[in-house]
Amino acid sequence: MKGTFYDEARIFVQAGKGGDGVVAFRREKYVPRGGPAGGSGGRGGHVYLRVNPQMNTLSHLHHRTHFRAQNGRHGSGNNKTGASGKDIYIDVPPGTVVRDDETGDLLGDLVEPGQTLLVARGGRGGRGNAAFKSPTNRAPRIAERGEPGEARWLRLELKLLADVGLIGKPNAGKSTLLSVISRARPKIADYPFTTLSPNLGVVELDDQHPPFVVADIPGLIEGAHEGRGLGDQFLRHVERTRLLIHLLDGLSPHPLEDFEAINAELAAYSPALADRPQIVVLTKMDLPEARERWPAVKAEIERQGYPAMAISAVTGEGVRALLYAVAHALAKLPPPPAVETPKVYRPLEEDERTFTVEQEPDGTWIVHGVEVERLVAMTNFNLDEGVARLQRQLAARGVLDALQAAGVRPGDTVRIGEVEFEWR
Numbered sequence: 295m296k297g298t299f300y301d302e303a304r305i306f307v308q309a310g311k312g313g314d315g316v317v318a319f320r321r322e323k324y325v326p327r328g329g330p331a332g333g334s335g336g337r338g339g340h341v342y343l344r345v346n347p348q349m350n351t352l353s354h355l356h357h358r359t360h361f362r363a364q365n366g367r368h369g370s371g372n373n374k375t376g377a378s379g380k381d382i383y384i385d386v387p388p389g390t391v392v393r394d395d396e397t398g399d400l401l402g403d404l405v406e407p408g409q410t411l412l413v414a415r416g417g418r419g420g421r422g423n424a425a426f427k428s429p430t431n432r433a434p435r436i437a438e439r440g441e442p443g444e445a446r447w448l449r450l451e452l453k454l455l456a457d458v459g460l461i462g463k464p465n466a467g468k469s470t471l472l473s474v475i476s477r478a479r480p481k482i483a484d485y486p487f488t489t490l491s492p493n494l495g496v497v498e499l500d501d502q503h504p505p506f507v508v509a510d511i512p513g514l515i516e517g518a519h520e521g522r523g524l525g526d527q528f529l530r531h532v533e534r535t536r537l538l539i540h541l542l543d544g545l546s547p548h549p550l551e552d553f554e555a556i557n558a559e560l561a562a563y564s565p566a567l568a569d570r571p572q573i574v575v576l577t578k579m580d581l582p583e584a585r586e587r588w589p590a591v592k593a594e595i596e597r598q599g600y601p602a603m604a605i606s607a608v609t610g611e612g613v614r615a616l617l618y619a620v621a622h623a624l625a626k627l628p629p630p631p632a633v634e635t636p637k638v639y640r641p642l643e644e645d646e647r648t649f650t651v652e653q654e655p656d657g658t659w660i661v662h663g664v665e666v667e668r669l670v671a672m673t674n675f676n677l678d679e680g681v682a683r684l685q686r687q688l689a690a691r692g693v694l695d696a697l698q699a700a701g702v703r704p705g706d707t708v709r710i711g712e713v714e715f716e717w718r
């Protein structure tokens with residue numbers, strides 16, 4: 295993974311408006327008065343997110359933050375429905391968690407390659423007058439305007455999906471290990487905080503074992519959960535791993551104290567992470583300092599109930615044994631924990647049906663409400679029958695009663711959405 299690492303993004307998605315329905319009548323030779331033939335508008339384009347397995351950052355969404363799908367086309371005579379607006383797909387990496395920015399509601403957790411999530415529904419096409427024909431009104435002069443498309447700000451957060459997380463203090467040898475077990479080429483150096491953003495590598499052990507994904511994150515230090523160092527921003531990336539490899543620096547004077555300190559950070563960050571199974575590994579076994587410390591480290595780690603292993607990434611000593619231990623542990627572990635249950639997407643929420651009535655200082659009455667505003671937006675005010683229908687709809691939903699109860703008087707201005715009426 296090269297370049298700056300972005301693991302959060304805010305984007306605006308706007309679905310297309312539905313096309314308007316039209317009023318038209320059939321014109322045929324020898325038929326004096328043809329029936330209604332106004333077609334309906336086409337649906338506005340939807341906006342989807344889609345998992346692109348080639349991606350591993352959200353950086354592309356920092357350059358472009360606004361996405362709009364096409365509007366539906368208007369209907370036409372001869373009962374012709376307008377064309378639908380084209381849907382758009384915004385690619386995101388696997389592991390993208392999607393929330394409504396305003397409410398914080400979880401909309402989805404995108405994991406599988408190709409998986410899609412509808413994030414803004416295109417507006418329905420307005421019905422043409424052909425759709426309003428009834429036994430009592432055979433020549434309706436009414437047509438709806440297209441429904442506005444949904445629009446919202448989304449908050450995206452990337453939680454990398456790896457089976458195994460490499461954790462440890464800076465310089466412990468995490469990136470070095472990743473570089474010898476996978477094709478990943480992370481930066482390696484003998485100073486702390488070499489790694490500034492997570493790296494992923496795929497380990498292919500042999501035909502007997504499925505490949506697994508290992509995430510290397512920046513080193514952790516005491517106080518990481520309070521924002522010290524870099525590690526805390528990245529702990530979220532190991533939150534969804536199934537197993538941790540906890541590396542202890544073979545050159546550290548106190549590897550066991552390091553072990554306690556890192557575990558305390560994990561616990562402070564999340565109890566679930568503290569309970570994640572660990573394989574504890576002393577590194578740099580090609581160096582005499584590490585060899586000297588190994589017996590005491592092994593005894594204490596095992597006493598605490600963890601498997602203890604020792605490796606040298608330089609000579610390869612112990613590395614294969616470690617990978618087998620990881621593969622066997624993974625085979626027995628459950629699939630990665632989900633974030634939380636996403637809220638099921640419903641275009642018209644219960645609270646969208648409610649509305650409020652307010653009066654502005656200048657005396658104008660304002661009616662707010664998602665559904666009511668939609669009804670108004672879909673009314674074609676050039677058509678008397680359309681206006682009459684809106685009046686019935688507002689009456690049926692209690693809007694007119696509510697205005698009256700609030701004290702509206704003839705001649706007052708009432709605003710709903712973008713339309714102003716005079717109360718009569």
Ligand SMILES: Nc1nc2c(ncn2[C@@H]2O[C@H](COP(=O)(O)OP(=O)(O)OP(=O)(O)O)[C@@H](O)[C@H]2O)c(=O)[nH]1
Pocket residue numbers: 462463464465466467468469470471481482483484485486487488489490511512513514577578579580581605606607608609
């Ligand atoms: N001799 C020896 N040196 C090692 C071994 N593994 C890592 N090193 C060295 O230890 C230093 C730190 O290694 P890194 O892999 O960058 O450590 P890290 O844990 O990723 O460090 P941060 O990214 O800063 O958290 C480098 O100089 C490595 O060459 C090893 O097995 N033997």
Ligand SMILES: [Mg+2]
Pocket residue numbers: 468469470480481482488489510511512513
């Ligand atoms: Mg590193």
